[in-house]
Amino acid sequence: MSHRLSLTQAFVFLLRRDLLLALRNRAEYAMPLLFFVLVITLFPLALGASPELLARIAPGIVWVAALLAAMLSLDSIFRSDFEDGSLEQILLSAHPVAMLVLAKVCAHWLVTGLPLLLVAPLLAEMLGMPSEAQPTLLLTILIGTPILSLIGAIGVALTVGLRKGGIILSLLVLPLYVPVLIFAASATETAATGFDPSAQLYMLTAFLLFSVSLSPWATAAALRMSVS
């Protein structure tokens, strides 16, 4: 080949390709969003519609739903690429696989994590969350959902070669999500009671930086294992 891509070009190219694929296949980003809304709807139905109760547990509900929605959409990061063989091409490319993995994870987050940001205020209002907590909720979603995609990518990479990867995937990934859940929900709750949630937000940001720096390497190693 005469034309060689630089790493940045390859990164952007892969990102654009994945976004384009998602755009042409609307169900991919609509489904997790719909699931998120549905799960949140289930809670008032199961717990009763008492406004005080709902307002108190709203941060937890929103975050549990976000976790489940992320779980549901994880499989799409590598599944179709694995099936049509483009994953092998990615692994064979001259660029560091970890960076290309990061591009794919970014695309996945833009498609499935970011939309949660748009519906979250609406749902928070419906659950009666105090309005001073809503900016914090959005901030936790903004910082927290990329972590979910990054950690989830490791799990998907480990299970992508399996026929029934789904149930194993949740067993692998959900325990690793615990810290995100704790800090995100606790930040929102702290803000709802009128205190300063910055400590939890700093912790979440630290988790994000930590997982951005380490998870792509683990994912790349797991992909090599799955494809070989």
Add this chain to the structure above:
Amino acid sequence: MFLWFHKLGSPPHFYRIAGKWIPWLNWIFLLLLLAGLYGGLWLAPPDYQQGESYRIIFVHVPAAWMSLFIYVVMAVCGAVIIVWRMKLAEVVLISSAPIGASFTFLALVTGSLWGKPMWGTYWVWDARLTSELILLFLYLGVIGLHNAIDDKRTAARAVAILALVGVVNVPIIHYSVEWWHSLHQGASLTKFEKPSMPPSMYVPILIMALAFQVYYVLALFQKCRVELLRRERNSKWIEEL
């Protein structure tokens, strides 16, 4: 020394050595267990607050230690697998997982049996209990992933990556849960400080911990031997046995 280690890494050699050690380990384990139980259940005085029911710690604390220790062993094996592709490390990793899961389960069960008379409930969502429960899930994830992949060498590599990711996360999970909520008492024994209990109580705990370590090695050797037989059933050295 290195040669010895290298030889130990070869499956037939390990199979033979482990077979020789197992009867000895059996006796050592039995002696330590009896000594520890005797020290814990007869010699140690009853606690001034908790009476006799505190005696479950002679099982609970060593089991909880083992649950963490075995996870670390698995992670070390994971690193060895990824770097050197050593077959024996794969076998040790896989064989450790069910033992570690059992110790975790034992720690949870004994803890909740102790919790009923002391805290008045079998389970509270306390930091240590929760992180121990999550540790159990991590173990089950390792076992589940290994079972799901048919080719056992690939499975071992997958599990190695998972164990390494898990061991990075264990402290994070532990401290975040700690931060979240804690009712459990602080660590009873630490390396650097004077223990907060008399020798008649902590010596039996240490003996029991040692007994559990020996038990782990014993169970590990037996499981490894079975796993080796299963994996290498077509190789020549097994035909010669």
